[in-house]
Amino acid sequence: MKAGIVVFPGTNRERDMAQALRLTSGVAPQMIWHRETSLPSLDLVVLPGGFSHGDYLRSGAMAAHSPIMAEVRRFAERGGYVLGVCNGFQILTEAHLLPGALLRNAGMRFLSQDCHLKVERDGLAFTRRWTSGAVFRAPMAHGDGNYTASEDTLDRLEGEGRVVFRYATADGAVLPQDRTCNPNGSARAIAGIASENGRVCGLMPHPENLVDPAIGGTDGAPLFTGLIEALAA
Amino acid sequence: MSNVVIDADLAARYGLTGDEYQTLLGIMGRVPTLTELGIFSVMWSEHCSYKSSRVHLRTLPTTAPWIIHGPGENAGVVDIGDGMAAIFKMESHNHPSFIEPYQGAATGVGGILRDVFTMGARPIANLNALRFGDPRHAGTRRIVDGVVRGIGGYGNCVGVPTVGGEVNFHPAYDGNPLVNAMTVGIARQDRIFLSAAAGIGNPVVYVGSKTGRDGIHGATMSSAGFDENAQAKRPTVQVGDPFTEKLLIEACLELMATDAIVAIQDMGAAGLTSSAVEMAGKGGVGIELDLDAVPQRETGMTAYEMMLSESQERMLMVLKPEHTEAARAIFEKWELDFAVVGVLTDTARITVKHQGRVEADIPLAPLADAAPVYHRPMALLHPPAHLGSVADPEGIEHALLHLLACPDLASRAWIWNQYDSTLGGQTVRRPGTADAAIVRVEGTNRALALTTDCTPRFCKADPKVGGAQAVAEAWRNITATGALPLAVTDNLNFGNPEHPEVMAQFAAAIAGMGDACRVLDFPVVSGNVSLYNQTKHASGMAVDILPTPAIGGLGVIDDVSKAIGYAMPESCDLILIGTQ
Amino acid sequence: MKVRVTVMLKEGVLDPQGKAIGHALGTLGFAELGEVRCGKVIDLDVPANDAGAAVTQGEAMARALLANDVIEDFSVEALS
Amino acid sequence: MKVRVTVMLKEGVLDPQGKAIGHALGTLGFAELGEVRCGKVIDLDVPANDAGAAVTQGEAMARALLANDVIEDFSVEALS
Ligand SMILES: Nc1ncnc2c1ncn2[C@@H]1O[C@H](COP(=O)(O)OP(=O)(O)O)[C@@H](O)[C@H]1O
Numbered sequence: 001m002k003a004g005i006v007v008f009p010g011t012n013r014e015r016d017m018a019q020a021l022r023l024t025s026g027v028a029p030q031m032i033w034h035r036e037t038s039l040p041s042l043d044l045v046v047l048p049g050g051f052s053h054g055d056y057l058r059s060g061a062m063a064a065h066s067p068i069m070a071e072v073r074r075f076a077e078r079g080g081y082v083l084g085v086c087n088g089f090q091i092l093t094e095a096h097l098l099p100g101a102l103l104r105n106a107g108m109r110f111l112s113q114d115c116h117l118k119v120e121r122d123g124l125a126f127t128r129r130w131t132s133g134a135v136f137r138a139p140m141a142h143g144d145g146n147y148t149a150s151e152d153t154l155d156r157l158e159g160e161g162r163v164v165f166r167y168a169t170a171d172g173a174v175l176p177q178d179r180t181c182n183p184n185g186s187a188r189a190i191a192g193i194a195s196e197n198g199r200v201c202g203l204m205p206h207p208e209n210l211v212d213p214a215i216g217g218t219d220g221a222p223l224f225t226g227l228i229e230a231l232a233a
Numbered sequence: 234m235s236n237v238v239i240d241a242d243l244a245a246r247y248g249l250t251g252d253e254y255q256t257l258l259g260i261m262g263r264v265p266t267l268t269e270l271g272i273f274s275v276m277w278s279e280h281c282s283y284k285s286s287r288v289h290l291r292t293l294p295t296t297a298p299w300i301i302h303g304p305g306e307n308a309g310v311v312d313i314g315d316g317m318a319a320i321f322k323m324e325s326h327n328h329p330s331f332i333e334p335y336q337g338a339a340t341g342v343g344g345i346l347r348d349v350f351t352m353g354a355r356p357i358a359n360l361n362a363l364r365f366g367d368p369r370h371a372g373t374r375r376i377v378d379g380v381v382r383g384i385g386g387y388g389n390c391v392g393v394p395t396v397g398g399e400v401n402f403h404p405a406y407d408g409n410p411l412v413n414a415m416t417v418g419i420a421r422q423d424r425i426f427l428s429a430a431a432g433i434g435n436p437v438v439y440v441g442s443k444t445g446r447d448g449i450h451g452a453t454m455s456s457a458g459f460d461e462n463a464q465a466k467r468p469t470v471q472v473g474d475p476f477t478e479k480l481l482i483e484a485c486l487e488l489m490a491t492d493a494i495v496a497i498q499d500m501g502a503a504g505l506t507s508s509a510v511e512m513a514g515k516g517g518v519g520i521e522l523d524l525d526a527v528p529q530r531e532t533g534m535t536a537y538e539m540m541l542s543e544s545q546e547r548m549l550m551v552l553k554p555e556h557t558e559a560a561r562a563i564f565e566k567w568e569l570d571f572a573v574v575g576v577l578t579d580t581a582r583i584t585v586k587h588q589g590r591v592e593a594d595i596p597l598a599p600l601a602d603a604a605p606v607y608h609r610p611m612a613l614l615h616p617p618a619h620l621g622s623v624a625d626p627e628g629i630e631h632a633l634l635h636l637l638a639c640p641d642l643a644s645r646a647w648i649w650n651q652y653d654s655t656l657g658g659q660t661v662r663r664p665g666t667a668d669a670a671i672v673r674v675e676g677t678n679r680a681l682a683l684t685t686d687c688t689p690r691f692c693k694a695d696p697k698v699g700g701a702q703a704v705a706e707a708w709r710n711i712t713a714t715g716a717l718p719l720a721v722t723d724n725l726n727f728g729n730p731e732h733p734e735v736m737a738q739f740a741a742a743i744a745g746m747g748d749a750c751r752v753l754d755f756p757v758v759s760g761n762v763s764l765y766n767q768t769k770h771a772s773g774m775a776v777d778i779l780p781t782p783a784i785g786g787l788g789v790i791d792d793v794s795k796a797i798g799y800a801m802p803e804s805c806d807l808i809l810i811g812t813q
Numbered sequence: 814m815k816v817r818v819t820v821m822l823k824e825g826v827l828d829p830q831g832k833a834i835g836h837a838l839g840t841l842g843f844a845e846l847g848e849v850r851c852g853k854v855i856d857l858d859v860p861a862n863d864a865g866a867a868v869t870q871g872e873a874m875a876r877a878l879l880a881n882d883v884i885e886d887f888s889v890e891a892l893s
Numbered sequence: 894m895k896v897r898v899t900v901m902l903k904e905g906v907l908d909p910q911g912k913a914i915g916h917a918l919g920t921l922g923f924a925e926l927g928e929v930r931c932g933k934v935i936d937l938d939v940p941a942n943d944a945g946a947a948v949t950q951g952e953a954m955a956r957a958l959l960a961n962d963v964i965e966d967f968s969v970e971a972l973s
Contacts, residue, residue, distance in 0.1 A: 009568065010476050012392025015675070016658035051390040053917065054476025056910040057853075057931070058881055062917040065878065094881065101884045103826075108833045110385050112653045141389070141653040146829060148884065185829065209655045214793050215673065216660075333963045446905050470963050472902070474909035531905060544907070568916070819934060834935060834959070841957050843950070847938025854899055854934050855914060858927025870923070877921055879914070 001231040003029035003044040006072065006088075008063040013049035013086065013206070020208035021046075024224035034066040043231040044081045045072055047088030049141070049206060059102060059144040060090030069095050081125060081231065082200040086142055089192070089202030098193055098202050099157065100149030106185025110143040115183060115205055117191055118168035121161050124198045125230035129222035135172045136219040138205035140183065145204040147186035147193075157193055165192035165203050239264050247274035253605055260599040268537045268585060268592040273600070275503035275541060276510055279764055282604040285730040286762045289743045293757045294750050299719055300758055306427060307348045307499065308418075309758025311720045313789045317674060318422045319681055320354040323362070323415040323724040323785040325763035329448075330412040332470055334379025338412050339387035339473040343545050345416045346391065347499035350482050351548060353426040353489050354418025357657060358672045359388050361398040361414050362685040362724065362783040366407030366768070368640050373402070376410050383473075384414070385651040390475035391482070394660055395652035396670035399685050402640040405778045408768035413724040413761075415785040417683055419674055424489060428498040430516035430551045430577055435495055437509070437520060437575035438557070440564050441481050441547035443530035444505075447471040448543030477546040477569070484567035485548065493556030500547040506540045508549040509575070510583055514597045519580035524587040528570040536585060536592035551577060611740055612733035617694040667798040668710040671790070680796060682716035682788040689779035696738040696780050700745030707786030708753050715797045716788035721750065723760035723784050728777025730764045738780040739764075746782060755786070814859055814867035815892040820880045821852035855879055856892065864891035894939055894947035895972040900960045901932035935959050936972065944971035 003021050005014050014031060021029045030040060034052075039045065052063035063069070069091075076082050076097055084092040092098040105111055114137050119130040130136070149157070157163050167182040167189045168174045174189050176182050182189040184204070192203025207220025237243065244254040247270055257265060257273050265273065275281055283290065295303035301318055302310035308322035326341025346356050361384055366373040388395045393416070430437075448471040488494060496516065498508040505522070513520035524539050534542075552560055557573065564571035578584070583600075585593040625632070636642055649664035661680055662671035669684040686706040692699030704721065711718040723746065728735040750756055766778040790796055801807075822828045828850050835849035857874065861867035871889035880887040902908045908930050915929035937954065941947035951969035960967040 010390070010479055012390075012479065013656060013658075016656070019658050019675075050392060051476060051479070053913050054390060054474070054909060056476065056913040057879070057917075061878060061881065062913065065917065065921060093883075099883075101881060103884070104829045106829050108829060109382075110389055110651045110653070112385075112389075112655070113650050139655045141655060143389075148826060206655065209658055212658075214661060215658060216655075216663075333961070336964065442907075445907055447907060470906075472907040472909065472964060474907065474912075476909060476913065530907070821934070821936070831935070837958055838937075838954055841954075843939075843954055843957075845940040849938070850936040852934045852936070854901070854932045855911070856901070856930045856932070857918075858929075859923075860925040874918055874921075874923055877923075878917060 001025050001027065001043045001228045002041065003046060004032045004040060004042045005029050005046045005048055006032045006034060006068055008034040008052035008066060010052045010054055011048055011050035011087065017046055017048040017208045020211040020224055023211055024221055025228045032068060034063065034068045036068050037071065039071045039075055044083065044227060045075055047084040047091050049086030049088060052087055052091065055144070058094065060087060060094040063091045064094035073097060076200050079197065079199060083126065084202040085206060085208065086204055089204055090144065092200065092202045097200055098195060099153050100147055102144050103146040103148050104144050105146050107179065111183050112141040113183065114138065115140045116168050116170050116181065117165040117205060118172050118174060120163045120166055124164065124194060124201065125227050126201045126223055127164060127226065128230055129226035133172060135168055135170060137210065138207050138220055139209045140205040142204055145184040145186065147190045149187065154188055160196065162194045163190055164194050164201060167191050237267060239267060239270055244270060247271070248278060249274050253277055256603050260596065260603060266592060268540055269595055271537050271541050272506050272593055272595060275506055276600055277604050280502050281507055283762060284605045285607050285609050285764060286725070286739065287606055288608055289740050292743060293747045295756050295758065297754060297756050300756055301422065303756065303758045304760065307351050309720060309722055310352065310425060311758060311787065312422065313674065313681070314679065315677060316422050318420050318425060319417060319787055320349050320352050320420055321415065321417040321722055321785065321787055322348050322759040323413050323722045323783065324348065324761045325724050325726060326412045326414065327409060327726065327763050327766055329470065330380055330410055331376065331408065334376045335383040335386065336470055336472050338380040338383030340471050340545055341412050341414045342384055342387040343473045343475065343478050344501050345414045346393065346478060347501065347548065349416040349418040350485055351426065351497050351499045352420065353424050354420040355486060356393045356416050356418040356482065357659065358417045358670065358683055359393050359395045359414065360670065360683055360685050360785060361395070361412070362687065363398065363400045364406045364411035364689065364781060365402050366410065367404040368402055370404065370407045372407065380410065380412055381648050381651055387473055387475045389653040391479045392656060394654050394656040396654050396660055396672060397664055397683055397685065400645060400648065401689060403689065403779055405768060405776055409766045409778055411726045411766065411781055413726065413783045415685060415722060417681060417787065426489060426494055426497050428496050428512050428515055430496045430512040430518050430520065432495055432551065433518060433577050433579045435551050435577045436554055436557055436573045437522065437577065438550050438552050438560065439527060439547065439572045439574045440550065441569055442474065442477050442544055443528040443570055444539055444542045444544045445530035446534065446538055446542060449538060449541045471543055471545055473545050480567045480569055481546055481548065484564050484569055487563050488560055491556065491559065493552050493560050495551040495553060497548060497550040500549055502543060504542050504544065504547065505549070510597065510600060512549065512551065513577070513583060514601045517581070519578035519582045519597065520575055521578050521584045522575040522586065524585060526572050526574045528572050536587040540585060609730050609736045610733045611737040614696065614737050614741060661793055661796055662714065662798055666800065668713040669716065669788070671714055671796045673793050678793055680790050680793040682711045682714045682790060684710040684786045685783055686710060686786065687781055687783040689781045692742055692780040692782060696741035697745035699780065700742035700782050701749035703782055703784045704746050704749035704753065704755065707784045708755055711786050711788035713797065714790065715795050716790035718753065718755050718786060718788040720756055720758045721784050721786050723757055723782060725760065725762045726766055726778065726781040726783065727764055728767055732777060735777050742780050742782045814861045814864065816857050816859055816867045816871035816889055817892050818855045818857065818871050818875045818879050818887055818889050819852060820875070820885050820887045821850060822884055823886050826884045867891050894941045894944065896937050896939055896947045896951035896969055897972050898935045898937065898951050898955045898959050898967055898969050899932060900955070900965050900967045901930060903964055903966050906964045947971050
């Protein structure tokens, strides 16, 4: 699998993502500077976490206008796989590659803690190693992760099976009003969604920070091993 | 400003004593310009000159076979094996954090980060040591909230995980919180950058953010007592820009991978003045600055303002001339200002030009050598009062609940949950899981163990034992994770050094620290002194803070899989080790 | 010419910041507050000769970057 | 009555957000922009009968919470 990681000014989890991809696929991904105007030949484009442009104005807003994003859009339109994590998810929504927006966390504070994610949609390249209903642990670290969209959009996402991950309790209960398991107050406890064709996926928590037994565990690894499998096929 | 009369009275308002002003006149052989007076006043401030503390600091042990650079550089450098070095330091931002908690704490984090990456290290971890007033005191909540959000706001955005720290509460900090920030970075031993300038004719280059009128006289402010009237000093507050700092880190590290840099120094307290004076002074060369070339955010700034500005996120470097354009390209890629603002000379003087006029021309050696050093008087310390026997009024269960609920022992999760501790993908032990944070060295099987420790009430009762105890606790916390303790950084927070009792506490705490460091083979490689920490009450009475020598400890563990946390494995006996 | 772009969350979009501010003001003793909404202002110095042209430029910038039309509305006014 | 509190950074205080916005607008092709400053607005529904009283309440809230007078200035206006 040939993966590329886009680096914007202020991106700061590109090394984490590269480490996760290297560890799971054995191949180091390419780093792509946001000013580039073409993408190399790739199977997967990743928009990693961080504070692109300081998260000033709105998280992801300025990065969505970077030259490389026109290429990422074209790549997605041609059916390419795109993964956006945290700031990467925010950028995908600002670029309208995914619907909705991420508001300030309901409690107004930055949240750095583990959360549990319930897999709502299996069978995607991102989720094929899980079955629907599976729960895994992932660190979250963000100030603006409160997913919102119009009721119509939310209904459409649900109807089309595009809600990929939800915040849940360790045993899989989804309680949108309960801040212990839906910490940022996301609408319908949505933590991650996908595009219509299932190939563009964004989520707030960081599976890439749980792929190494030496660093807290491997709960996030299935996302990457699944991708590698899907993209090798 | 041109018609200001420069005399001893004005100098006094700039924090120079009558004697200090006489020394200045002797060095200059004439009445100084306002800019020159400003330069002397910041270079001779407590903050920059360590005039009250130097004689005591000299007694600390600072060497060991694994120490590469001890105190004197921007941060301490320790050999951690495999040709790698850990570079670390702790620094205070106490007074700014009282005036504006969020920005004060945030810029404190930014400042200590620069001290570390200026030496060539990629910062891999931040820690902090915090002291706040009584939780019931009116102002405490606002300060705690702002400080914690500020540390997180800066650290999370700049992309360095915050992995540990400590917090205490005590009424002595009601009007003077302590915000001590520590940064640890990793560098290759053959790529460590120092601050001594060299090479007559080499260009002096300014990079980072533009200069504004921020924080003029922050260094002298942090060296003078302050009080509720601090309100009046408000314009000295600086706003941090962690985004620009992130770009600065990446740009500097990119440049450091080339062969372009002769010397580099961050612009911290007293900005351009202290960086230029220190670089040239250490290198034994002269420096000429052309302020017209300095990137400016505001119009009409005077030489005085530019020399004393504490605008954040700026660095000064001396480059090899043939690499200047390649260096410029790197900074332009990262969208940062880059300007050649001066040149090294053979005059051994600092010369500052602005709009065709020489605004300052000072011989560097006497500016450093004649800096005041005080042997301040010390009182005899009273031995700690006897505690007597402790009654048990409520039974052990209640006592335990009482202890668990007390602010100094209660859970800190509400703090560390605001700090990104997993960023970087190397955090083996996060806050709340081990006695020291464990962070792996990327690409190796090795990890660093990091901790901050101090128990101020011990230091108040007996400063010498308290100083030793802080060192010993740091050492124990590192050892308890399975790591080998290597070195410490410190942040010595004390009250008004003109009070003989405070000076005695200071000397005793250092003596205790020194003893413990020697016995434990745990030398001090960097540190910071913050004096004049006092809470002023409405009655006008100023109370010195508890003596607070915060210790930042660093250790190394060769096999990260052996790191031990404090979660009890299931089916395990409880074993107590130690003397009865 | 100076223009001010004011960006507010759309009616109906939950405003966590406004809610937190309303709550904090209540704790401070400001009673009977209705809804609190929080937004942003961006003051721009644009190269235009008259207020009309300046406002047009401000609107273009708001559409391009300053406001996210999924969640926000904006208004633009010329500043004297 | 509705009032709007506008909070801006004081003159001379670094505005990292404004700086980044100005830079981004420049890359989007909006040329010759002067300084960009970014602030916040808080719209409040206060229990007052006339504009004057409403503004007075808005000012009290700005001083108590909404503005940080160390680095920010505020202004208050009644909204129709
Ligand atoms: N200000 C802080 N920032 C980050 N972590 C903190 C802070 N204060 C305390 N912690 C973390 O909370 C845990 C408990 O702190 P403390 O009670 O001081 O530890 P100990 O007494 O075991 O040294 C540690 O993991 C410590 O790093």
